Amino acid sequence: MSGFTGTFRLARLALRRDRIRLAIWVLGTPLIGYALAESVAGLYPNERTRLGYAETAVTSVVARAFNGPVAGVDLGAVVVTETYLTLALLAALLSTFAVIRHTRQNEETGRAELLGASAVGRYALLTAALVVVVGANVLAAGLLAAAFVGAGLPVAGSTAAAAAIGGVGVAFTGVAAVTAQLTVTSRGGNALAAATVGAAFLLRAAGDVLGEREAGGVRLDSAWPTWLSPLGWGTQLRAFGGERWWVLALPVALLVTGVALAFALAERRDVGAGLFAARRGPARAATGLLSPVGLTWRLHRGALAGWAVAVAVLGLSMGVAGHEVDAMIADNPQAAEAIALLGGGSELVDAYLAAMLGLFALTIGAYVVQALLRTRNDESDGVLEALLATPVSRTRWLGTQVLGAVLGALALMLLAGVTTGLGYGLAVGDPVGRVAELGGAALLRMPALLVVAGVVAVLFGALPRWSVALSWTVLIVFLLLGQLGAILDLPQAALNLSPYTHIPSVPAADLTVLPLITLAAVAVALIAAGLITFRRRDTPS
Amino acid sequence: MSVISIENLVKTFGGVRALDGLDLRVEPGEVHGFLGPNGSGKSTTIRILLGLLRRDSGQVRLLGGDPWRDAVALHRRLAYVPGDVNLWPNLSGGEAIDLFGALRGGLDHRRRDELLDRFDLDPTKKCRTYSKGNRQKVAIVAAFASDVELYVLDEPTSGLDPLMEAVFQEEVRELTGAGASVLLSSHVLAEVEALCDRVSIIREGRVVEAGTLTELRHLARTTVTVETVRPLTGLEALPGVHEVRPIDGRVRLEVEPDHLDALLGHLVRFEVRALTSAPPTLEELFLRHYGDTANGRSASVGGTR
Numbered sequence: 001m002s003g004f005t006g007t008f009r010l011a012r013l014a015l016r017r018d019r020i021r022l023a024i025w026v027l028g029t030p031l032i033g034y035a036l037a038e039s040v041a042g043l044y045p046n047e048r049t050r051l052g053y054a055e056t057a058v059t060s061v062v063a064r065a066f067n068g069p070v071a072g073v074d075l076g077a078v079v080v081t082e083t084y085l086t087l088a089l090l091a092a093l094l095s096t097f098a099v100i101r102h103t104r105q106n107e108e109t110g111r112a113e114l115l116g117a118s119a120v121g122r123y124a125l126l127t128a129a130l131v132v133v134v135g136a137n138v139l140a141a142g143l144l145a146a147a148f149v150g151a152g153l154p155v156a157g158s159t160a161a162a163a164a165i166g167g168v169g170v171a172f173t174g175v176a177a178v179t180a181q182l183t184v185t186s187r188g189g190n191a192l193a194a195a196t197v198g199a200a201f202l203l204r205a206a207g208d209v210l211g212e213r214e215a216g217g218v219r220l221d222s223a224w225p226t227w228l229s230p231l232g233w234g235t236q237l238r239a240f241g242g243e244r245w246w247v248l249a250l251p252v253a254l255l256v257t258g259v260a261l262a263f264a265l266a267e268r269r270d271v272g273a274g275l276f277a278a279r280r281g282p283a284r285a286a287t288g289l290l291s292p293v294g295l296t297w298r299l300h301r302g303a304l305a306g307w308a309v310a311v312a313v314l315g316l317s318m319g320v321a322g323h324e325v326d327a328m329i330a331d332n333p334q335a336a337e338a339i340a341l342l343g344g345g346s347e348l349v350d351a352y353l354a355a356m357l358g359l360f361a362l363t364i365g366a367y368v369v370q371a372l373l374r375t376r377n378d379e380s381d382g383v384l385e386a387l388l389a390t391p392v393s394r395t396r397w398l399g400t401q402v403l404g405a406v407l408g409a410l411a412l413m414l415l416a417g418v419t420t421g422l423g424y425g426l427a428v429g430d431p432v433g434r435v436a437e438l439g440g441a442a443l444l445r446m447p448a449l450l451v452v453a454g455v456v457a458v459l460f461g462a463l464p465r466w467s468v469a470l471s472w473t474v475l476i477v478f479l480l481l482g483q484l485g486a487i488l489d490l491p492q493a494a495l496n497l498s499p500y501t502h503i504p505s506v507p508a509a510d511l512t513v514l515p516l517i518t519l520a521a522v523a524v525a526l527i528a529a530g531l532i533t534f535r536r537r538d539t540p541s
Numbered sequence: 542m543s544v545i546s547i548e549n550l551v552k553t554f555g556g557v558r559a560l561d562g563l564d565l566r567v568e569p570g571e572v573h574g575f576l577g578p579n580g581s582g583k584s585t586t587i588r589i590l591l592g593l594l595r596r597d598s599g600q601v602r603l604l605g606g607d608p609w610r611d612a613v614a615l616h617r618r619l620a621y622v623p624g625d626v627n628l629w630p631n632l633s634g635g636e637a638i639d640l641f642g643a644l645r646g647g648l649d650h651r652r653r654d655e656l657l658d659r660f661d662l663d664p665t666k667k668c669r670t671y672s673k674g675n676r677q678k679v680a681i682v683a684a685f686a687s688d689v690e691l692y693v694l695d696e697p698t699s700g701l702d703p704l705m706e707a708v709f710q711e712e713v714r715e716l717t718g719a720g721a722s723v724l725l726s727s728h729v730l731a732e733v734e735a736l737c738d739r740v741s742i743i744r745e746g747r748v749v750e751a752g753t754l755t756e757l758r759h760l761a762r763t764t765v766t767v768e769t770v771r772p773l774t775g776l777e778a779l780p781g782v783h784e785v786r787p788i789d790g791r792v793r794l795e796v797e798p799d800h801l802d803a804l805l806g807h808l809v810r811f812e813v814r815a816l817t818s819a820p821p822t823l824e825e826l827f828l829r830h831y832g833d834t835a836n837g838r839s840a841s842v843g844g845t846r
Contacts (some may be wrong), residue, residue: 184669284663289636290643299629334598386680389591389621389693390644393613403712501611536592 006120010128013100022136025094029087029140029165030147036083037151039489041075050078054218055082062321062352065205068232069220071241076157080147080239084164088234089197091169093138095133096225097192099176102129102194105186107272116271126177130259133173141166157240167251171230172197173259174251181265184274191306198310199232204232205317230254251374292397296404302454304408307367307468311360311412318356319423324520325352328398347508353420353438354508359443360416363480365410365452367469371405371455374392376467379539394535400525402457409449417442441506447519451499452478461533542605544569544691544722545590550599550724552585555646564598567729570687574737575726576827582746583726584624587695591723616769617646619837620684624696628668634679635664653683653686659708667840669756674700676774685712687800692723698732719834730823739808740823744829749830754823761821762795765804770812779807 015022044050045090057063057070068084071077106112108194112125116468148158172193179192205295207226214221219241230251237247260335269275288294325348375398387397394521417439427433455474459467481490481498495501503514545567546675552560560582567573577583588594590603592612601608606615628637630763635657642648657664660677671679672769684692691714698706706729713723713736729735733740734754736830750757763784767773776785776792780802796804801818808816823828 022584174785176624277668280665281631281636281667283633283635285636285639289632292644294641295629298632302631382623382625385588385591385593386621386623386626386628386641387644389613389616389619389623390641391613391646392614392644430722483705540589 003121003123004127005256006115006118006124007131007185009126009239010115010120010124011131013171014128016096018132019535021098022132022529025211026136026140031142033083033087033144034147034151034163036086037079037148037153038078040082041151043419044075044078044279047073047348049465050075050216051218053078058218058220061209064211064220065317065321068204069208069226070236071219071235071237071238073218074154074157076148076153076240079151079153080161080164081200082295084161084234085139085231087144087165087292089201089232091137091165092172092197092231093194093199093289094170095137095173096176096179097190098133098136098195099129099173100180100186100189101192103177103180104183104189106186108186110272112271123266126180126262126266130173130177134170134255137166137173140169150187152162154240156243160237160239160243160245164212164237164239167237167248168230168234171233171251173255175230176253177258178265179261179385181269182275184276186271188274188276200229200231202313203229207232208235209307226519245506249360250541265304292392292400293470296400299374301402303371304411305365307364307408307412307415308415310415311364315360315416315419319425319434320427322349322420322424323347323427324351347353350508351505353424354388354441354505356420357438357442357445358500358503358505359483360420360442361413361448362415362482362505363447364412365475365478367412368405368409368449368452369456369475371408372401372453372460373468373471375401376462388539394450395531398457398460398534400451402530405456406453409453409496410443410446413442413445437507440450444506444511444516445500445503447516447523448499448503449525451519451526454523457527458533459530460539461530466535542569543567543602545581545724546600546602547586547590548600550586550589550601552582552589552594553597559746560589560599563743563747564752565741565748565751566653569722570717571738572713572723572725572736574733574740575724575743576728576730576733576740576744577726581593581743583743584695586743586830587621587693587724587726590693607743618689619691619693620645620687620689621693622677622680622684622695622697624699626673626680628671628679629677630667630669632668634662634668634675635663637668637679638664638686641680642687645687645689647682649684649688650686651736653682655766656682656712657710658729659703672700674702674705675838677701677741678705681709681712683797687715690721692721695726696728697725697729698729706732719760723757730827734823742827744830755846757823757826759819761795762820762828763801763821764795765795765801766793766817767808768792768815769808769815770814773808773811774805779804 039380043239044053054070054073059065067081069311070081093474106115115125116122144165145159145162147157149162150492175196176189176193179189179196184517191222203225204222207224207229208220210223211220211223212223214218222232226236233250235246236244238244244343249497265275275460289298306372330404375384378387384397388394420442421435421438424438425431454474456467459470459474463470478500481495482500499519502519504512504515506508543566545565546562546566550560550563550565551558554819563582563586566573566587575583575586589596589601590608592608592615594607604615604618608615628634632640634833637821638653638657639648644651660678660682662675662682668679670721677697681697684694692760697707701709710732713725717723723736725733725737737754739751739753740757741748743749750760766788775796776782779800780803781797782794782804783797784795
């Protein structure tokens with residue numbers, strides 16, 4: 001067992017490093033689960049309303065794609081359909097990032113070398129990471145089951161629902177164990193694992209869209225692609241709808257396979273090396289690189305391309321799905337109400353399209369945060385020190401970073417509008433008109449994204465050491481206010497804190513210019529404050 | 542006018558006084574050695590000179606300007622090599638060199654290629670695959686290929702092998718030969734002795750000794766070993782003589798430079814058969830100032846921040 005020497009100590013180290021992250025994960029999951037279960041119970045209090053919900057969920061292609069199949073008309077089944085994908089995606093991404101952070105990131109930074117030179121086995125680092133992440137998933141699932149029971153749901157179904165979500169985390173722990181072996185950088189390992197999550201989402205969506213309604217019931221039998229997706233397995237457990245416990249063997253099997261593969265790879269490769277070798281680069285820089293703008297483009301273009309592909313695929317599929325909204329949901333008051341809540345307005349299709357653009361604006365907010373936080377990354381890496389020792393002024397450098405993030409967001413937002421318009425336009429036979437309409441409507445969301453950029457800029461300028469954690473927190477608060485605020489019945493004053501609240505819901509609502517101008521002004525003030533505070537402070541690493 | 546002139550500079554981090562009334566002066570055309578133990582404030586001083594940190598109080602002039610207010614204009618006239626070089630992992634070394642050169646206002650491409658050749662650096666490799674020494678070479682080539690008045694080098698050779706160290710020294714001589722000034726922070730005392738016209742020794746945030754090596758030596762004792770026909774007596778009574786020890790029929794002692802003449806007058810009376818006199822090495826000078834930090838008193842003032 002010498003290959004595992006030191007595993008226990010390294011696991012304790014991982015727990016110590018991540019005590020706050022893990023606590024938020026393990027405690028936050030049941031809290032979100034409880035809040036959502038309570039709100040669903042309030043929205044669908046009796047069998048009749050739930051039957052209406054299930055009818056929609058099983059007939060609507062949009063609901064099938066973005067919520068998964070409904071397992072029955074029990075309150076628990078509705079809760080699962082409403083919460084499963086959110087919690088499962090969280091579990092998948094948190095598990096992935098945690099595994100990579102405790103494996104590849106240690107190798108990339110050279111810490112693994114230092115550890116490996118002490119009495120630590122070849123597999124200890126990987127094993128410690130797996131123990132911690134699987135443990136966190138199990139613990140979070142246990143507490144989630146208790147939260148569902150606490151919300152008044154039956155024990156068996158609650159356990160199955162929580163196990164389904166924990167299973168997704170466990171399955172992607174296995175995936176990340178492998179991707180951590182493949183790339184040299186932790187960024188690459190994260191991207192590869194996140195791409196697997198995306199593929200799993202698409203496979204599951206395809207399987208559920210192609211599925212058939214069970215004869216004489218409201219249950220959906222998913223088609224085969226769902227079975228290829230770890231995200232789909234959780235739905236096939238059918239919590240609260242005649243549980244199929246054996247499905248839980250699938251994520252465990254994926255974990256075991258992934259871990260075995262990862263161990264085999266770890267044994268064959270050098271510490272710090274990946275399966276994909278590092279490529280060479282040009283001996284001379286192209287003239288396009290030789291300025292802060294050129295450098296920013298060079299550093300951002302890879303991530304931007306990845307985002308563009310994802311946005312285009314989602315935009316097209318959401319646009320095509322928009323065609324069915326009228327037919328499928330028009331006779332279902334509950335679903336109509338839910339969409340109207342998100343999108344507003346009276347025309348259901350318009351409300352749907354507006355809601356989708358709003359969703360894109362929130363998601364692309366994550367791009368803005370990610371792109372702008374490179375500033376802090378460069379600062380703590382020491383790259384910034386070397387840059388600022390050249391005649392590049394602080395204002396010019398930070399201004400370029402903000403400009404890069406904003407232009408990237410502009411391109412992505414435009415792409416989201418155009419692809420959604422194209423998908424919908426092709427489905428209804430008016431591509432040109434719809435592309436123009438939704439492309440324009442998408443650009444109206446930009447002031448909110450400018451505010452996000454301003455918030456990150458101010459945090460970087462004023463509180464550099466806290467900027468990473470605070471920036472993401474602010475975006476998550478905006479997301480929660482936007483997506484759950486109305487459902488959770490928060491007061492308007494709270495909702496007004498998010499810039500997204502103030503964007504007119506075009507095409508569902510009329511265009512009002514004043515809030516857009518106000519938001520843009522707020523954004524400009526925030527960005528200016530960021531530039532000024534950055535000019536005045538030390539540059540700590 | 543001095544290239545760098547610092548008077549009574551103070552910088553605190555929280556409650557820690559990283560710089561505590563530091564004075565430093567670098568004259569045009571000289572290589573100025575900046576010595577001190579880890580955490581004594583060398584990097585903090587350099588970061589203030591580069592406008593990365595703000596001073597709390599004191600006077601700082603760099604190339605006649607204010608390093609914080611005139612940062613951009615001043616940076617056109619200087620080049621910097623950090624001790625711990627971090628680069629963009631997905632850029633090649635050649636791209637990073639060209640980028641720094643372009644940001645600094647253009648670099649001499651013939652000189653760049655010549656330096657790449659002399660430092661034996663492959664510019665096509667990605668920065669993430671370079672070793673520490675090679676990352677250092679990227680920063681050195683980028684700096685030395687720029688035609689500027691002042692080079693700020695913060696432990697620039699900490700990752701270089703002895704062969705490259707020799708190349709580095711030749712290149713620095715070439716730069717100063719062309720009229721540039723250099724501030725060289727270093728732990729490699731042989732390098733400092735070989736290159737520097739003047740040195741400043743810093744400890745716990747203040748300069749404790751500054752001057753040419755000759756001047757510094759003058760302040761320290763010379764070690765004299767002497768062999769005489771008749772047994773030596775009366776040495777302890779002479780002023781300025783210390784640490785008299787007999788070794789294998791010879792006598793070794795330390796004498797303050799001002800009293801060397803009197804000592805020699807005393808020695809000849811005993812018929813000198815052999816005599817060696819060694820001025821203090823830089824290492825001895827250095828250890829004399831660091832000495833008490835080694836036993837007990839820790840010199841941890843803020844790490845490299």
